[in-house]
Amino acid sequence: MISSDTWTLLAESFWKILLPGLKMTIPLTVLSFGLALVISILVALIQFANVPVLKQISRFYIWIIRGTPLLVQLYVVFFGLPSVGVMIEAFPAAVLVLGINEGAYCAETMRSALEAVPSGQMEAGYCCGLNYVQIMRHVVLPQAFRTAVPPLFNSLISMVKNTSLAANITVVEMFMATQRIVGRTYRAMPLYLEVAFIYLIFSTVLTWLQRYFEKRLNAYGGLR
Amino acid sequence: MAMLEIKGIRKTFGDLEVLKDISFRVEKGDVISVLGPSGSGKTTLLRCMNFLETADEGTIIFDGEEFKLNGISKADQARIRRKTGFVFQNYNLFLNKTALENVTLGLTAGRKIPKEQAEKKGLAMLERVGMLDRATYYPNQLSGGQQQRVAIARALAADPEIIYFDEPTSALDPELIGEVLNVMRDLANEGMTMVVVTHEMGFARNVSSRVVLMENGVIVEENSAKEFFENPKEERTKEFLRLKKEERE
Ligand SMILES: Nc1ncnc2c1ncn2[C@@H]1O[C@H](COP(=O)(O)OP(=O)(O)OP(=O)(O)O)[C@@H](O)[C@H]1O
Ligand SMILES: [Mg+2]
Numbered sequence: 001m002i003s004s005d006t007w008t009l010l011a012e013s014f015w016k017i018l019l020p021g022l023k024m025t026i027p028l029t030v031l032s033f034g035l036a037l038v039i040s041i042l043v044a045l046i047q048f049a050n051v052p053v054l055k056q057i058s059r060f061y062i063w064i065i066r067g068t069p070l071l072v073q074l075y076v077v078f079f080g081l082p083s084v085g086v087m088i089e090a091f092p093a094a095v096l097v098l099g100i101n102e103g104a105y106c107a108e109t110m111r112s113a114l115e116a117v118p119s120g121q122m123e124a125g126y127c128c129g130l131n132y133v134q135i136m137r138h139v140v141l142p143q144a145f146r147t148a149v150p151p152l153f154n155s156l157i158s159m160v161k162n163t164s165l166a167a168n169i170t171v172v173e174m175f176m177a178t179q180r181i182v183g184r185t186y187r188a189m190p191l192y193l194e195v196a197f198i199y200l201i202f203s204t205v206l207t208w209l210q211r212y213f214e215k216r217l218n219a220y221g222g223l224r
Numbered sequence: 225m226a227m228l229e230i231k232g233i234r235k236t237f238g239d240l241e242v243l244k245d246i247s248f249r250v251e252k253g254d255v256i257s258v259l260g261p262s263g264s265g266k267t268t269l270l271r272c273m274n275f276l277e278t279a280d281e282g283t284i285i286f287d288g289e290e291f292k293l294n295g296i297s298k299a300d301q302a303r304i305r306r307k308t309g310f311v312f313q314n315y316n317l318f319l320n321k322t323a324l325e326n327v328t329l330g331l332t333a334g335r336k337i338p339k340e341q342a343e344k345k346g347l348a349m350l351e352r353v354g355m356l357d358r359a360t361y362y363p364n365q366l367s368g369g370q371q372q373r374v375a376i377a378r379a380l381a382a383d384p385e386i387i388y389f390d391e392p393t394s395a396l397d398p399e400l401i402g403e404v405l406n407v408m409r410d411l412a413n414e415g416m417t418m419v420v421v422t423h424e425m426g427f428a429r430n431v432s433s434r435v436v437l438m439e440n441g442v443i444v445e446e447n448s449a450k451e452f453f454e455n456p457k458e459e460r461t462k463e464f465l466r467l468k469k470e471e472r473e
Contacts, residue, residue, distance in 0.1 A: 127274060127309070
């Protein structure tokens with residue numbers, strides 16, 4: 001059914017697709033998600049602690065980012081900003097946009113996880129002579145992270161797939177690499193299926209990682 | 225001089241006046257039982273005394289220092305809290321910490337006491353409440369009675385001058401109440417100063433030195449435990465005791 005030259009094509013292209021996957025897609029994901037985590041913790045804490053002004057800014061950020069398409073955000077930063085004198089290279093631009101974008105979603109995840117920690121935990125902390133920062137660090141945040149792990153992995157997995165949009169702003173990641181091979185060989189079907197398969201492998205590894213994490217955290221006496 | 229004195233606490237939630245001018249004093253070594261029907265303001269009183277709730281009016285005199293309840297600084301709050309322990313109705317153990325860590329966290333993180341020293345203290349406190357063999361357990365691996373005993377050990381760890389208890393046995397299955405009351409009785413016998421909101425008439429009568437009866441945000445009667453039960457001053461107290469007796473029968 002699958003002819004031998006298709007097999008040859010798949011075998012030859014495999015490394016040509018996987019290599020940009022390892023060199024671009026994975027670093028892009030790791031850096032962007034790291035940025036997203038930092039942003040989300042800050043934005044969630046600002047809202048949880050009800051910091052005036054910063055809280056309004058946080059809500060505004062989440063409103064804008066969740067209300068506009070990721071692709072449009074990429075275009076604004078990479079093709080739009082140069083017209084006002086801000087030039088950012090393709091890769092850092094992609095990291096920035098993907099991180100800021102996912103940060104908004106993760107912030108909501110973190111905020112609801114923080115709010116899910118029973119208020120008695122905070123009160124008990126005060127009664128033990130801890131201050132706000134100490135309670136957050138030792139009691140509330142660790143419990144919130146536990147709740148947030150499954151939805152955060154959801155975000156991470158969709159981030160892996162969203163990196164393919166960076167092809168639109170000239171980042172040569174897996175999808176762009178595949179497009180180039182298709183452009184030379186005109187064999188769209190097998191090649192796009194092949195890259196889909198590689199994305200699937202990446203996501204599957206992350207799913208395993210998620211299971212491992214959840215097991216570790218459950219060993220923690222399995223909160224609640 | 226009283227160790228702790230509360231003067232003129234008022235507290236409203238919206239239109240509801242929950243505490244109406246409450247005053248009382250606690251001498252060192254007192255074990256005061258606070259009784260009263262549901263909704264009379266007992267929990268709110270304790271929470272105001274430990275600043276978990278901000279009273280609208282009133283002052284607290286602690287070890288001779290006087291503070292306005294609605295103007296006390298965060299630093300003074302923390303300073304007084306370090307000299308007090310609080311035991312909650314639903315335990316409120318830190319869910320991500322073991323029994324031992326629950327007891328030591330206030331020492332290590334709060335007071336920067338070295339870990340070994342804090343653990344030594346923590347283990348001693350767990351032993352005092354009979355929970356040494358569960359030191360490495362997480363709260364959800366413990367029964368309610370065990371959790372409450374760990375919570376008492378946690379309150380003891382800071383060497384408090386006074387411990388507040390808010391219905392420490394109300395969330396417990398009947399067969400687990402005894403183990404917690406026993407620990408509290410031992411503390412009372414060792415001279416610990418305690419204010420205990422409770423529905424346990426036996427504890428109020430046999431362990432506490434004084435009894436306060438609250439209703440609708442006021443103190444109906446304050447008396448020695450013996451007088452309160454044997455020779456109450458107020459009609460309302462007699463009524464309350466009669467109702468409690470009927471409940472038991
Ligand atoms: N945070 C709050 N907001 C609004 N009303 C409250 C709040 N906390 C307590 N109340 C109200 O204040 C009144 C006194 O409550 P409190 O919990 O102090 O009573 P209690 O004597 O401890 O009762 P119980 O024996 O049932 O524990 C109740 O009517 C309660 O509904
Ligand atoms: Mg109560």
